[in-house]
Amino acid sequence: MLKPGTELMIEIKNQQKMIKCRSKIADLNNGSILIYYPVDSVTNKTLYVKTGSRLNISFTGDQDQPYQFTAVVTGQRKKLKVPLLIITKPEKEEIKRIQRRDFVRVNWTVDVAVHPLHGEFKPFVTVTDDISAGGASILVPKNLPLYPGQQLICWFVLLRKTGKYNYLKLRCEIIRISGMNVKRNLMSVKFLDKSAKDEQNLLQFCYETQVALRRKETKI
Numbered sequence: 001m002l003k004p005g006t007e008l009m010i011e012i013k014n015q016q017k018m019i020k021c022r023s024k025i026a027d028l029n030n031g032s033i034l035i036y037y038p039v040d041s042v043t044n045k046t047l048y049v050k051t052g053s054r055l056n057i058s059f060t061g062d063q064d065q066p067y068q069f070t071a072v073v074t075g076q077r078k079k080l081k082v083p084l085l086i087i088t089k090p091e092k093e094e095i096k097r098i099q100r101r102d103f104v105r106v107n108w109t110v111d112v113a114v115h116p117l118h119g120e121f122k123p124f125v126t127v128t129d130d131i132s133a134g135g136a137s138i139l140v141p142k143n144l145p146l147y148p149g150q151q152l153i154c155w156f157v158l159l160r161k162t163g164k165y166n167y168l169k170l171r172c173e174i175i176r177i178s179g180m181n182v183k184r185n186l187m188s189v190k191f192l193d194k195s196a197k198d199e200q201n202l203l204q205f206c207y208e209t210q211v212a213l214r215r216k217e218t219k220i
Helices: 196-219
Strands: 007-014 017-028 032-036 054-060 066-079 082-088 111-116 124-131 135-141 151-159 165-179 184-192
Touching: 007 196, 017 082, 017 196, 032 066, 054 196, 111 135, 124 196, 135 151, 135 165, 151 184, 151 196, 165 196
Parallel strands: none
Antiparallel strands: 007 017, 007 054, 017 032, 032 082, 054 066, 066 082, 111 124, 111 151, 124 135, 135 184, 151 165, 165 184
């Protein structure tokens, strides 16, 4: 599952707080993994990581299944003048599958365009109530022919902390629909057939948003 080029989401404890960052595998050998220096998901700054630091790592494997493992930084090395971190390589049984319900879910408004697969209704634009890498809750008008098990195409617009946008076209399945008020329902969907890149974008967006929400709470 782990191979050169695999994108990694990493949590590093720094001064009693967890920093979320991203990296990529550069190379592997029998007992170690070489990764590029992690980049903070919020500030986009490269992080200095001490030897002995413990890392919580997640990645997307075959069939877009997310996994996680822990590793320890054992040293540094340069490859073609590029500085790399050496971390411990987990045994196969130490790599754990992440259940979809374990995805970080954030209460955040994201623009989304909802399209039918078979012309059941006219496409419309709305927003999310919350979102994760596994699904979302979307505000929808009442009296539309929407029902659990129905599949849709949804376009999500993710505004990243860099100021750039990620546009994700995702096939979704309706899990449930619940009443919200006299005009709108809340539609919960799970994402189907998303690519590894889509999942990484969603994970990074949710982590960035979670950090922003925590910062906002500390200022209140």
